[in-house]
Ligand code: SF4
């Protein structure tokens with residue numbers, strides 16, 4: 001059974017280049033938000049000196065995780081900045097002293113597997129590790145379960161066009177990532193680790209195979225080059241041939257992506273909190289598209305300038321994320337956050353205006369969540385009927401918009417319906 005659609009990858013702009021580093025922001029803007037929750041206890045005050053890794057805020061409620069400073073320096077104030085979900089969010093503005101001072105300098109641990117499961121969960125919680133694939137869900141919650149975990153599935157699929165952050169990280173840090181998977185298997189008593197890679201990523205497959213031999217509980221599984229193969233439900237169906245109701249743990253499965261595993265490596269090895277990530281800066285309007293390791297809170301335009309800027313300054317458009325699931329941005333004011341995997345800079349197209357719906361049903365047949373996007377669009381103004389169509393199950397993959405011959409932005413209608421159904 002097909003679990004997706006083949007779409008152009010557009011990965012060549014960045015997938016053969018080494019990861020760059022941008023670590024010179026004069027100011028970082030640390031958003032006081034966790035997932036979409038702004039219910040944060042702010043610890044740092046204006047004028048405070050903070051270290052790299054100091055806790056400046058803590059999420060309240062059940063999913064309580066800290067938010068850290070990504071630089072050492074002085075908190076100079078609090079400012080609202082544009083955020084990935086289209087809103088503005090209050091940020092702690094920290095002036096970088098470029099000293100990279102840490103409160104306690106820790107020696108790297110020789111091994112990664114010397115933690116108990118309880119210590120491991122506490123460590124990744126206190127290090128503020130969240131899913132770096134886009135959802136930003138606190139990672140410790142997946143492991144903090146009484147249910148036995150049988151499989152740790154590493155999502156190295158990265159199926160969205162243009163994005164190569166995970167690919168580049170896996171290419172450069174393959175040994176560290178394998179070591180981390182092996183340690184998690186041991187610490188959490190997990191039977192097997194599976195790394196899922198798209199079968200067309202032949203260089204990556206070759207590299208993983210050259211290191212995997214000594215790790216008897218880890219195997220590599222090649223998956224079809226389709227979109228959205230990296231969607232958790234699809235991937236689990238493809239790799240383990242099972243389905244689940246609401247969470248993979250029902251079938252004893254935990255899924256992490258490559259960047260998240262690397263963040264866990266940094267926590268296990270150095271007890272280092274999440275303060276930076278690899279972001280794909282790409283698109284035909286950038287002079288030098290590249291994956292870059294960036295401190296969280298860095299303004300995206302600074303990284304773009306460090307890459308030589310734009311090919312031209314007019315008629316360009318920005319997307320936070322990839323072209324299918326990303327969010328259009330009015331400009332490059334965006335800051336780098338843990339849930340930002342890509343900044344895409346494209347030519348403003350002469351896009352044709354949407355025309356009348358042809359009732360062709362293509363959006364229905366392509367939808368991986370088995371929804372009827374066209375009906376959801378039609379019933380947007382009839383909330384009583386809308387609920388039955390379950391727009392809340394939309395994963396915002398964008399395939400309905402991609403496939404629509406009438407150029408209707410179908411996904412945007414479904415997103416609106418999803419929002420409406422959430423608001424009740
Ligand atoms: S309705 Fe949602 S899940 Fe279905 S194709 Fe459109 S964006 Fe994807």
Ligand code: SF4
Pocket residue numbers: 356357358359360361362363364373374400403404405406407408410
């Ligand atoms: S793909 Fe476009 S034209 Fe076809 S039914 Fe869906 S919304 Fe209408």
